Amino acid sequence: MPAPAGTIRDIASHSMNGTAEAATLAGMRQLGLIGAGEAVEMVPLTGGVASDIWLVRSTARSFAVKRALEKLRVKADWHAPVSRNTSEVAWLRRAATAAPDSVPHVLAHSAELGFFAMDFLEPAAHPVWKQELRAGRADPAFAGQVGAVLARIHASTADLPSIADQFNDNDLFRALRIEPYLEFTAMRHPEVADILLGIADGTLATHRALVHGDISPKNILVGPRGPIFLDAECAWYGDPAFDLAFCLNHLLLKCLWNPAAAPGFLASFDSLVRGYVQGVRWEEPGALEARAAALLPALLLARIDGKSPVEYVTDEQARDLVRKFAVSSLRHRQPRLAAIRAAWAEALVEEDMLE
Secondary structure, eight states, X not given: OOXXXXXXXXXXXXXXXXXXXXXHHHHHHHTTSSOTTOOEEEEEBOSOSSEEEEEEEESSOXXXXXXXXXXXXXXXXXXXXXXXXXXXXXXXXXXXXXXXGGSOOEEEEETTXXXXXXXXXXXXXXXXXXXXXXXXXXXXXXXXXXXXXXXXXXXXXXXXHHHHHHHXXXXXXXXXXXXXXXXXXXXXXXXXXXXXXXXXXXXXXXXXXXXXXXOOGGGEEEETTEEXXXXXXXXXXXXXXXXXXXXXHHHHHHHHHOGGGHHXXXXXXXXHXXXXXXXXXXXXXXXXXXXXXXXXXXXXXXXXXXXXXXXXXXXXXXXXXXXXXXXXXXXXXXXXXHHHHHHXXXXXXXXXXXX
């Protein structure tokens, strides 16, 4: 779970009726997560723009509760269906059948009430991968585990009509990922708009496996037994190459956040690709890699000029570097991820951002 933020607030009384906390408290009692007269503390958790998340402490136990927001907390006007809360629960439960140690256990869920409860994983034993990377602790072996577990989840759901029927909601995925990342960015960059919109259409048309949709270091915990994936609000039965490219994108951008650790981030990129590709059994690995290689520069550009830019690339020289690299890569498509990673390293050296 994300780290706690703010002060513990006792909401056992009815003094907060009409607030999100009070509605969630009533729902928890309705679902039997806490007793009718049991005192409860709720601690807001940080880390997301799409949901309210709390650490709930009752007399008997502690757990986390998550409620999706209709309007996301970003500067751009970005709305998304709150039904993604149900999709996330379904993804967590399905992923647990393939990799039970790699997702938190769902305790209860109510689509009607719009939230679910899951295990709270103590931060001391489950640090967020993003913060580890921020501190320069790049572990290629862990990155390889991320790739391997992700491929295992994809493989367990590949080409299964029953799974496809449950998650095949193009409208939801378009609202959460295609429009804010690719279509919005296309409007900002008319010089590559046709390419970006072609990638968007191709992604939406590909339905091969269950996709998480937000495989980012901020949503991955470094657990005692390996990676633990959180925040599957964008779950969709579609192109698994999206998950691979989405995570690799962050490893490239982290080179601008902590340049001293860039060699480790690039090694982690290589390791994640190897771990993932070795687990691809449902299609020819080169075909999937080519789709991921097309998506990668598109997502790089989107995290600078899309609706959800990364918060840590603020220097204009660095932002221009990403724009220049991404536009060039989109125009001169490279089907291998290693080639994109090598070109990125060269671009960093040219800008004196990598020794």
